[in-house]
Each structure stands twice: as structure tokens, then as C-alpha cells.
Amino acid sequence: MHKYFITGLDSDRRTYLSACSAVRDSITRSRADHIKSKLDEVAGDVGATWRTAQSLLHSNHQVVYSDAECANLLSTFYQFFANKVNRIRDSIAMELQSTFRHILTDRPQLGPTFSPFQPVTTEEVRRLLSAMPSKSSPAGLAAEVVW
DSSP: OOHHHHOOHHHHHHHHHHHHHHHHHHHHHHHHHHHHHHHHTTTTTTTHHHHHHHTTTTOOOOOOHHHHHHHHHHHHHHHHHHHHHHHHHHHHHHHHHHHSSSTTOOOOOOSSOOOOOOOOHHHHHHHHHSSSOOHHHHHHHHHHHHO
């Protein structure tokens, strides 16, 4: 595409698009050949075919984070949402001040105040996760019924 940006010629654009199409077709063909060869290796064995299909679909891939990574992720989420709530609050306050400067007067806060999000414990997360159904999507539930 770089040459097309320099020259601006439609022929360079067509050449680039043709090359993109050839690469995409080659990748698709290579992936299909890989999947076919893996399934051919286990042809006739239903259990092995199922395990191979699961492996090819990456459905058994589980990401495991360390405690430090979880703490960092928690801190990042907390900071993101706390900042978002603060920005919304400040934006509303500024808009109200500029719009109703002469109409509204400050009144004391009577109800509960917003407090920062409290961190959850490992046990709370474990309890919530164990209470969830093992398959939560309709597709997953349909697959359970079929098998």
C-alpha cells in the first residue's frame, strides 16, 4: 500500500489489493489444511476426534493470573471506575453551575455519601463463581443437551 500512497496510481492500489487477497487466501488454505490433517490423524476414534476438535477450537485454554497480576488488575479496574464516576460527578456539577448559576443555591448533603469501591475477598469471588451455572450461554446449554 505504501507505493500506492506515494504514486496515487489506481494500478498500484489494485496490485496491493490483489496481494492482500492472495495472502488472505493462503492463510485460510493453510489453516484449513492444518485442521484437516489433525482430524485425519484421529479419524475413526470418536473420543480422540472430540479432544482434537476441542483443542483446535481452543475451548480448553484457560488463562491463569498470578496474585500480583490479579492485584494489579483489581487496582487498575478500581482506578478506572473511580475516575469515571468522579469525572461524571464533576461534569454534572460544572454543567449545573453554568446553567443554573442564578437559580440554584448550594444545599447541604442530607443522604449517604458515595464511598470508594471496597475490595472483594478471594472467598467472596470463589463463592460467587461457584454459584454460577457451569454453562451460561444458550449455545453452551444447547451443546450440553446434544451431547
